[in-house]
Amino acid sequence: xxxxxxxxxxxxxxxxxxxxxxxxxxxxxxxxxxxxxxxxxxxxxxxxxxxxxxxxxxxxxxxxxxxxxxxxxxxxxxxxxxxxxxxxxxxxxxxxxxxxxxxxxxxxxxxxxxxxxxxxxxxxxxxxxxxxxxxxxxxxxxxxxxxxxxxxxxxxxxxxxxxxxxxxxxxxxxxxxxxxxxxxxxxxxxxxxxxxxxxxxxxxxxxxxxxxxxxxxxxxxxxxxxxxxxxxxxxxxxxxxxxxxxxxxxxxxxxxxxxxxxxxxxxxxxxxxxxxxxxxxxxxxxxxxxxxxxxxxxxxxxxxxxxxxxxxxxxxxxxxxxxxxxxxxxxxxxxxxxxxxxxxxxxxxxxxxxxxxxxxxxxxxxxxxxxxxxxxxxxxxxxxxxxxxxxxxxxxxxxxxxxxxxxxxxxxxxxxxxxxxxxxxxxxxxxxxxxxxxxxxxxxxxxxxxx
Numbered sequence: 001x002x003x004x005x006x007x008x009x010x011x012x013x014x015x016x017x018x019x020x021x022x023x024x025x026x027x028x029x030x031x032x033x034x035x036x037x038x039x040x041x042x043x044x045x046x047x048x049x050x051x052x053x054x055x056x057x058x059x060x061x062x063x064x065x066x067x068x069x070x071x072x073x074x075x076x077x078x079x080x081x082x083x084x085x086x087x088x089x090x091x092x093x094x095x096x097x098x099x100x101x102x103x104x105x106x107x108x109x110x111x112x113x114x115x116x117x118x119x120x121x122x123x124x125x126x127x128x129x130x131x132x133x134x135x136x137x138x139x140x141x142x143x144x145x146x147x148x149x150x151x152x153x154x155x156x157x158x159x160x161x162x163x164x165x166x167x168x169x170x171x172x173x174x175x176x177x178x179x180x181x182x183x184x185x186x187x188x189x190x191x192x193x194x195x196x197x198x199x200x201x202x203x204x205x206x207x208x209x210x211x212x213x214x215x216x217x218x219x220x221x222x223x224x225x226x227x228x229x230x231x232x233x234x235x236x237x238x239x240x241x242x243x244x245x246x247x248x249x250x251x252x253x254x255x256x257x258x259x260x261x262x263x264x265x266x267x268x269x270x271x272x273x274x275x276x277x278x279x280x281x282x283x284x285x286x287x288x289x290x291x292x293x294x295x296x297x298x299x300x301x302x303x304x305x306x307x308x309x310x311x312x313x314x315x316x317x318x319x320x321x322x323x324x325x326x327x328x329x330x331x332x333x334x335x336x337x338x339x340x341x342x343x344x345x346x347x348x349x350x351x352x353x354x355x356x357x358x359x360x361x362x363x364x365x366x367x368x369x370x371x372x373x374x375x376x377x378x379x380x381x382x383x384x385x386x387x388x389x390x391x392x393x394x395x396x397x398x399x400x401x402x403x404x405x406x407x408x409x410x411x412x413x414x415x416x417x418x419x420x421x422x423x424x425x426x427x428x429x430x431x432x433x434x435x436x437x438x439x440x441x442x443x444x445x446x447x448x449x450x451x
Contacts (some may be wrong), residue, residue, distance in 0.1 A: 299317070315337075
C-alpha cells in the first residue's frame with residue numbers, strides 16, 4: 001500500500017468524518033436550547049430524551065470526546081507522517097538519490113504534503129462542522145446523537161481507565177476530582193451580558209435591566225431615598241378636613257405625619273384612610289392625631305441598610321413607605337416600594353404623575369438642570385465624570401466647588417469638564433436651577449474639527 005492507495009485516502013477521509021462528528025456534536029450541545037429540548041422530551045420525543053440524558057452527564061461525554069480526539073490525533077499524525085515519508089521515498093527514487101543523503105527540495109515537498117493534509121483535516125474535520133453545528137445545533141444534535149452514543153459505549157473501557165488513573169493522581173496531590181468548580185463571578189456574567197448586547201442577542205433595555213439587577217444589591221437606602229428637603233409631610237395638628245384637602249393637592253397617596261418638624265415623624269397617613277374616615281364619621285374638625293386608628297405606625301430604617309433587604313422586609317410586612325434616619329436619629333429622607341422597583345425597571349409613572357426631567361436639553365445645546373439631579377445622571381448626559389464618592393447631587397458638587405452657598409439672586413459660574421455651570425436660582429440655601437453650556441473655546445474647537 002503506497003502513499004496514493006485509495007484505501008489509504010479512504011482511511012484519511014474516514015478520520016476526518018469521525019472528527020467532524022465529535023466536534024460538530026460538541027458545538028451543537030453547547031448551543032442547543034435546553035428549554036426547547038425539555039419541552040419536546042415532555043411531549044414524548046425520544047430523541048430529545050436521549051439528548052437530555054447526554055447533557056445530564058457532561059463529564060462522560062467530555063471524557064469520550066477527549067479519548068476519541070486523542071485517538072484521532074495519533075491516527076492523523078501517523079497518517080500524515082507515513083504519507084509524507086512514502087512521498088519522500090518516491091520522490092527520491094525518481095530523482096535517483098539515496099534516501100540517507102536526501103535533498104532540501106524533497107524535505108520541503110514532504111513538509112508541504114503534510115501541511116496540506118493537516119489543513120484538510122482542520123478545515124473539514126473541525127472548523128466547518130463547528131460553524132454549521134453552531135448555526136443549526138438542534139438538527140446536528142438529532143442526527144449525530146446515535147453515533148456518539150455508540151462511541152460512548154465502545155470507548156467506555158478506555159475512558160473509565162483513563163478517568164480512574166487521572167482521579168488517582170489528583171488524589172495523590174490532595175485534589176478532590178469531584179469538587180464543584182469555582183462559581184461564576186459577577187464580572188463574568190456582566191461580560192457575557194455586554195457581549196450579548198454587542199452581538200445583538202440582547203436589546204439595550206434588556207442589558208440595562210440585567211445590569212441594574214446586579215447593581216441592586218450594592219445600593220443602600222441613602223442612595224435612592226427622597227431627601228428630607230423634598231419630603232411632603234402632614235402636620236398632625238391639622239384637622240381631618242384640612243389634611244384631606246392638603247393631600248388632594250399633592251400627587252401622592254401616602255404621607256409621613258410629623259409633630260414639630262420632619263425630624264419628629266409620628267406615623268404615616270394614607271389618603272384612602274382619611275377619605276374613608278371623613279365619609280364614615282363626623283370628624284372634619286378633629287385633629288388627625290386624635291382620631292383612633294387613622295395614623296398608621298411609621299417604619300424606620302437606617303440610611304446604610306441595603307435596599308435588597310429593605311425590599312424583602314417591606315414586601316413581607318406589606319409596607320409601602322419607610323422613613324430613613326441617619327446615624328444621629330434624624331430624618332434623612334423616605335423610601336417607597338416604588339423607589340426600589342424603579343432601580344430595576346426605570347421610572348414608573350401613573351396617570352397622575354407629571355413626567356418632569358431633572359435634566360432638560362434645550363435646542364441650542366444648553367442644559368437646564370435641577371440642583372438635586374443625581375451627579376451620575378448629569379455625568380452621563382454631559383459625557384463627563386465627577387467624583388461621585390464625595391457628592392450625590394449637582395448641588396453638592398457646585399457648593400463644594402464654590403466653597404460657599406450662593407446668595408439669593410447671585411449667579412456664580414463653575415468651569416468643569418469643558419462646561420460652564422451657571423447657577424440660575426437658589427432656594428432655601430440650596431442651588432435650585434443650573435444652566436450648563438459648552439465653554440466658548442471648546443465649541444470653537446469642535447466647529448473647526450467638523451470643518
